[in-house]
Amino acid sequence: MGKSSLAVSCKKLDGTNMSIILTSEQEKIIQNLLSTGKFNNASEVIQAALRLLEQESISEREWLDKTRPLIEEGIASLENGEGIDGETFVNHLLADLQQVKKSQK
Numbered sequence: 001m002g003k004s005s006l007a008v009s010c011k012k013l014d015g016t017n018m019s020i021i022l023t024s025e026q027e028k029i030i031q032n033l034l035s036t037g038k039f040n041n042a043s044e045v046i047q048a049a050l051r052l053l054e055q056e057s058i059s060e061r062e063w064l065d066k067t068r069p070l071i072e073e074g075i076a077s078l079e080n081g082e083g084i085d086g087e088t089f090v091n092h093l094l095a096d097l098q099q100v101k102k103s104q105k
Helices: 024-035 044-077 086-103
Strands: 002-009 017-024
Touching: 017 024, 024 044
Parallel strands: none
Antiparallel strands: 002 017
């Protein structure tokens, strides 16, 4: 990781300041994004990055909320002797994957 080279300050909701120290690599990323013309300043770049991070966090949380009950259901089925063999399971996964790929075309 490179040395920190840029400090960004912003106001928190309570009116106090918050400072963020960026590495030289992070500063280069911001400069590269600014050079595309899509962003007017570093603040816009950071805001876009934070929006993406928030969306990723929400998506991950939603996925976990949907997946946990399925895992628990699967464990309960295995404990009741209702499982399937590994080859059948993998074949089902591969078929599902092929369907997803076809639907994305």
